[in-house]
Amino acid sequence: MNERIATMDVVALGSGAAAIAISGDVTAACEQDLMAAHEQATDDGAKTIVLDFHGMDYMNSGGIGMLVTLLVRGQRRQQRIAAVGLTEHYRQIFQLTRLDEAILLFDSTDQALAGTAG
Template sequence: MATREALAHVRLRDGVAVIELVGDLNAAAEPALDEAWTAATSERPDAVVLSFENSGYINSTGIALVVGLLASARAHRIPIRAYGLSDHYREIFEITRLADFMAIEDDEDQAIHGAIHGAIHGDAQGAGGDGNG
């Protein structure tokens, strides 16, 4: 299987940093993801949303990179949400309990709305909600 180079683009929407992940999330994605995280959090956003709409294959190292983002978000008290996961990866995020630490939404509008209105998971993020919208 050919891999797609990982890219990460950052934009701000309504005070929320959106990191658009493109390509495969594996060890080669670490520099792009680190750079995007630094750019996103330097703006002191109210929250960060990870877009998986254009991501491809996510291997165990890619999962570990997401865990690293969650740890950084928690340390800096930045709520984090995600959207655009395929059913397969959504299930993996639930099985691995990543979904316990970030709300997983169906689309960007839901993720942004949840971030703005504080409907963050009732977990380490410290607010109410079920994390599913």
């Protein structure tokens, strides 16, 4: 299988928030890159992490597992985790796996910031 390598770009959003823009295929193979991006955002003082999936092409069960690992790391740091840019298909997967109970889903980054404030 020739999968597209995922990229993780950290974008400071101000007010203790950061986005991780995720592009490509989200599989267990990109775990190190996602965790490094999370560390960068955390080191920059982010208490809210917005996972931006607008550039994601594909996610498999390994990618879901990696998000659970990220969620645990975020909870240990008292961070709020939100997601934007999921297609309807991946929103359904988040709902079926109940991941949407821990990672709040929003339509936009502005909505995510408003919905996680506090």
